Amino acid sequence: MxxxxxxxxxxxxxxxxxxxxxxxxxxxxxxxxxxxxxxxxxxxxxxxxxxxxxxxxxxDTAARSLAGQRHFMLGVLLDNPSPHYTMRLVAGAYEACRQHRYTLQFDNIYAAEGPGHQAERIEQILHSSRLDGMILTPPTSDVPELLDSLERKGLPYVRIAPGQDTERSARVTVDDRDAVRQVADYFWERGHRRFGLVRGLWSHPSSRIRRDAFVERLRSHSPDVSIIEADGDYTFEGGLRAGEELLSARRPATAVFASNDDGAAGVMTAAMRLGLKVPHDVSVIGFDDSWVAKSVWPSLTTVRQPLEEMGHAAAQMLISRALGGHHGTFANRHFEHRFIERGTVRTIA
Amino acid sequence: MxxxxxxxxxxxxxxxxxxxxxxxxxxxxxxxxxxxxxxxxxxxxxxxxxxxxxxxxxxDTAARSLAGQRHFMLGVLLDNPSPHYTMRLVAGAYEACRQHRYTLQFDNIYAAEGPGHQAERIEQILHSSRLDGMILTPPTSDVPELLDSLERKGLPYVRIAPGQDTERSARVTVDDRDAVRQVADYFWERGHRRFGLVRGLWSHPSSRIRRDAFVERLRSHSPDVSIIEADGDYTFEGGLRAGEELLSARRPATAVFASNDDGAAGVMTAAMRLGLKVPHDVSVIGFDDSWVAKSVWPSLTTVRQPLEEMGHAAAQMLISRALGGHHGTFANRHFEHRFIERGTVRTIA
DNA sequence: GTCGGGATTGACAGCGCTGTCAAGACAGCG
DNA sequence: CGCTGTCTTGACAGCGCTGTCAATCCCGAC
Missing domain, CATH: 1.10.260.40 (lambda repressor-like DNA-binding domains)
Structure with missing residues (x-):
């Protein structure tokens, strides 16, 4: 060496x-x-x-850990397939940790293996590492078995963007509904009246939330607005299939909202294959502002979650807690999305 | 909480x-x-x-660290803008660390700020954390000032895919040349004779290596083969511009090799805008097998580096070293690329 | 049967820090 | 001026482990 x-x-x-x-x-x-x-x-x-x-x-952190009861280490529970999403969240949390000389430990929990396996896995993680707190990222934020284990062990934790049973714990939230309403309004104000919706993965609570908010908002503008829905399972492939379905319908959508950017890229490709130009013939909006949003042309109008800030906030909450903070009360930091206007939406005369 | x-x-x-x-x-x-x-x-x-x-x-790791001279922590020096690339490398290294109850610390070194700043930054990192070793990822693997600092401190390090002065240290390598030759042959065997090349970023040694290997290999098939080159700076935007240049030339390329996938996606988009179909009118091959490779249609034929394995090997080398291994000799683990055949290349009759 | 030497095991002193507890300093009050 | 209560400071033990060194054991060779 x-x-x-x-x-x-x-x-x-x-x-x-x-x-x-x-x-x-x-x-x-x-x-x-x-x-x-x-x-x-x-x-x-x-x-x-x-x-x-x-x-x-x-x-010396090791000595401090040995002598005291803080351990200068937080854990993050991961199970999101999107590297970009994970990366941004973790980057924020990591930064907060660095500022306080903390270390971040990553743990993949494989949801696919079922809640039993997960509970076992987390027990093992908790037993084998000395943590001051745990950050749960979607979709792990919504696995009750995990929360149970954490509480049984007495380990402080913060959930990021929990979808259900929100009040149960400290959390960092972001209002998808609000962002999706902006998307709906953006289309509406630009004259669109026939909509397409590419749904996400049903196992992610976010999927239903985004879908419902979009539909409700549009209906509030006009109760019998046309909305065609299709499943996109949060992948490019899924978006491609969904896009072909939505765009080859008898009265095809002129505006499509995809529950994430990969899906939106799929829709754009579907449009291209059907000879439709974006945004001239179809307008598309995605969600996430992931890497692909700028790897398509025109670049994708989308919604950006402040993931770095959210990760940062989560870690910060846990660190303050370890310093001897707020017992009893469940903190909640809320963040807003940012609508990113790029080139995939056209105003209809 | x-x-x-x-x-x-x-x-x-x-x-x-x-x-x-x-x-x-x-x-x-x-x-x-x-x-x-x-x-x-x-x-x-x-x-x-x-x-x-x-x-x-x-x-208890803290106690072991305090009492002994191992610290159960490795560092990774990061400065790659691509989250997917970084993520895969780190995932592999992290896994090796977990197996040995090691922790991985991430440090961003901002190359853009110049070598002076970097040297200062690393001194600070080394001073403030107790590490058993350091992994240098591209492009940090090729900053001599960094290596100097590390050596001065006496900290073992492993460079991943170093481009220059390779023998200087322990390293994990992968032969880009070899992979690029495969790409060239793949095109050639399928009847292509007019080539386009989207170059990367000159500040990354990999860029020149890929370019040279491609050109040389093709020339070895036929000395006066037509190769049009354009700069793509490793981004989608760059690939888009380069693609338009290559594909609207008087005698446009029928086969384009982009030095990375983002660039390839740009080329594909350029083709579409020029009314060219991929792969019918133009064939494209990328490099990296990044996320976008599957977020385009047809999905991109590309080359995949075994980044996880490489990260794993690097961490493993450092850990064995900390356990009291191989002094004196510079280890070198070599890996092979994998050519991923997907849908963007056509055989010309 | 005995001795030398390597293989095996254990005793013990800290590593650098924090928690506990007690001592010293100092202000206010009668 | 002495006493009490509060603020500040320090002494000390010990967290869980490893490195050092010494003790003990076992073997073949003489």
Missing amino acids: SDRENGQTTQPRATMQDVARAAGVSLKSVSRVINAEPHVSQKLLDKVQAAIHELRYVP | SDRENGQTTQPRATMQDVARAAGVSLKSVSRVINAEPHVSQKLLDKVQAAIHELRYVP
Whole structure:
């Protein structure tokens, strides 16, 4: 491998003891400063901070974990097939962790294997790692067995975008309904009256929510508006099939909302194959602002979830909690979507 | 938050001491078994393993780190804009880490900010975290300043797919040349004689390598073969522009190789806009087998790098090293690409 | 039967930090 | 001026494990 282990140039890292000595105070006082504990005089604070800075002191996480009851590690439960989605969420959570010198552990829980397996898997995860908290990402946020296990173990957790039984725990939410209404209105205001809807995967609560919001909003504009629905199962393939169905109907849709971007890309391809031009002949809006949104032409009008911020918030909640925060009350941070106007919607004269 | 901290049901985790007692041996003997040290009799081994199993003992990483000189943490240096690429590499590395109860720390190094900033950034990373090794992913594998810093600190590292100065360190390689030759032959054998090439980003060594291999291979078939080149900078947009250039030339290419999938998707879109059908009028091959490869129609013929395996191998090398392995010699694990035949290439009569 | 040497096992001192508890400092009050 | 209560500071044990070193065991060779 590539190195020389004999740290010729590397002087040993400063310890808390070193800082204490340099500042002329006790070990424990340095500890107090590091942990921002109360009852520290300004004078002592200054001395210690100067010494810390001077020695470039960085506390040793392993020692802190061993001696105290924090462990500087959070877990994230993952089971989302979309790398882009996962990546953004995790990036946000990771950033929050880094800021507090925490580490993030990733755990894939395979929903496909059924709730029994999942419960077993999480028990194992909890037993074998010392965590200060757990972040549940969709679709794991809605598996009751998981929540049960977590509660039994007494591990704090935060659910991201839970679909059901929302009040049960701390959570980070985002209002899909609201975003979908914007989509519906956007189409409506541009003169569209015949709609297509590509549904997602029924096992994800988000799927039903998005569908219902879209349909309801449109009906509120006109009770007997035309909406053709088809299943797209959140994939390109699914969107392709759904698109062909929607666009080759007798009175085809002029505006299609796909429950995610992959599906929307499928619809665009279907349009192309049917000789329809986007947005001239069909308008399309996606959901997620994933990577593909910019890998199609025209680039896709879509809705972006602030996933990084959501992940960040979730981790932040857990970290504050570990520092000795808010017991009893279930925090809830809410975020808004951002509508991203690009090139796939046309205004009908 | 969602829990009860008073672990009513949670009995304390077993410690090594507990195991020693249960097995009727000394603490140190259990430690030997856990660390697979030599000089342990079969009888003792059995007793200890039984006790470990019985008590569901899991060693405490923090304590091990504190007491020993391993820290059970590896770092990955990231600076690749493609989430899919990063994700796959990291997933593999992470899996290897999990198997050995290691943790992976991610660090973004912003190449765009220039080598000076990077060196500073890595110094800071190395100073503030206790790592057993570092994995460099492209394009960080080719920043000499980074390697210098790592070596100065004496931290073992492995470079993934380094482009230059390969022998300098341990590494995990994959032969782009070989894969690109396959691509060239694949086109050639199917009767194509007029080629288009979408180049990548010059700052990535891979870009030049892929380009050269493609051109050389084709020339080896026929010295004055027609190859039109255009810059695609590894993005969809770039591929789109490059595609329009290549396909609207006087004697347009019938087969286009794009240095990555995003670029290939751009070429396909360009073809569509020019009224050309893929693969009937133009054949396209990409590189990476990224998410978009299946989000276009027809789905993209491409080349897949075994990124998970590569990440896994890199982490594995570092972990073995930390266990006290191969000093002096620079390991090198080599991987092969896999050619993925899908629907974007046509055989010319 | 005895000795040398390697194989096997264990005792023990910390690693760097936090939690506990007690001591010292200091202000206010009678 | 002494006493009490609060604020600040420090001493100390020990978290769970590994590295060191010494003790013990077992074997073949003499």
